[in-house]
Amino acid sequence: MEIYLDEEQITVPEGTLLGDLLPKRDTACIVAIVRPAEEVATETETIRIVSTAGDVIVEQTGSGMYRLPLDDPDFSRHLVLRWADRYAAAFGPFRSDVSPARLPYRYERGEVVLGCGGYDxxxxxxxxxxxxxTADHGASTGGGIVGRVVSGKSVIDRWTEGDTILGFERLRGQADRSRAFTTTDPVLPLEEGMRIVTHVKAVVEGLAAxxxxxxxxxxxxxxxLAMQRGRFSVGRSSSTHIRDEHLVRTRVPAExxxxxLAGAVTVRTSGRSEGAVYIYTAxxxxxxxxxxxxxxxxxxxLAVLANEGDTFCIRATPEKFDLVGLSLGEARNIAAERGIRITSDDSDDDRVVVDQDPPTTLEVLGAGEVAVATLPPDRVIGIRxxxxxxxxxxxxxxxxxxLKTHSVGKIPxxxxxxxxxLFKPSIARGIGIIPENTPVDVVPADTLAMTNDSRKGAGLVGVRTTESREFxxxxxxxxxxxxxxxxxxIEKLEGLKEGTMVYIREVT
Incomplete structure (x- = not known):
């Protein structure tokens, strides 16, 4: 039988089961099954423009002469950036049916214009x-606006001499999924022409060729960070999106x-679901x-078909670049594998990385280098x-x-x-520490605890070296x-001085 596995056409014997095809599949994750007779593709008004600096998504507007001439071979060939300034960037030239109005028009950021040079x-x-x-771009009456950039405005800002438009792709949607479904059943029999989708791939905004x-x-x-475990757990499913909630209540800036658009990945930046990750299906x-x-x-x-409570596999690109918690030797190996130059405050490979600069993956990849701070292993304290x-x-x-974002954290x-x-972390006002798991008869030695809101010292963290039946x-x-x-x-706490920053590692 001919089937499609993640868009690759392959041949399998008659009677093949899903488990035979995917013996190492993560059994907690659903896969999508699409039967070919039920799949009808429909064109949308959204165009992906592929350029040497990255992809730009344009939503077409208007009709007739105010549309992108995608079927014109003179237009759809590779277009070179001919001129650019702080206001606009122009690709061409090509022949069109523009009738120049010879008037200036007001244009907003992200608008796409069909114009001409020298009114030709x-x-x-x-x-x-x-x-x-405001400018006269040799456009038709009304300004010649053919679309608006809805994704990739950072790409149009980066275009410079030598950049080229490589192609145009009209995005398509699936109008009928009545026989598409998800499953985790390893004994599902495969059928001729069936399409199996095992995972979602997503590329972060800001990463381009x-x-x-x-x-x-x-x-x-x-x-x-949210996708580092390779799973998207659907906490909510609606007609327009699905949501992963396992990092809710994390502050994220609105950048x-x-x-x-369908396929966009967002993070909520305010409200009760702040920190949740969304994938849009409409x-x-x-x-x-x-x-x-x-x-x-x-x-x-997978995102379209997933229901609340489902989990599917997801691969995010690039892989998160986080050296914190690794030995310096491990950090050097990872940096070398990813082509990043690393500098350190020490040369001992056994030391533990406790900080890195720049702190984020995109900043490290953009700079091509990272600096790390390290400590001897006996200065990093394990907790459970x-x-x-x-x-x-x-x-x-x-x-x-x-510890929410790295495998090593710090506490004063x-x-x-x-x-x-006793340790005194900085806890924001308004965060309630309700009583939970309060001791009853005895507190064993080495127990870690936090003072709750019933006491004036709420937020203090402490550990005893001996057991207590009273406090x-x-x-x-x-x-x-x-x-x-x-x-x-516990022995690593000996000799600590007041105000010292203590580094802790969570052991699972």
Missing amino acids: PGRSYLIFSRMSH GGVDTRTAQSAEHFL MTEPR DVPASPSHTVVGRVTHGLE LHDEDAPLSCAILREVTG FYFKFEDVY GPTSEPFSGTNIIGAVLD
């Missing part, structure tokens, strides 16, 4: 407005507010509460957190120490008295103590 339609140009301006744009570095980093307008962080390049069918007993308190500790040492070590690890009564885990390397 034989020297027509496709002009992209980089910023609001022509270079790296770091204006979305922080929000893209959040997306790479790129754009229309959310076109919707821009929102000030969403920042665009990437786009799906393969497997949108009890999420099953104190999920809210553990989440707060990860947030304030940096407050002071020591008798058998108690918790922060020297508060049991009712004011949330037990959150244990310190595994």
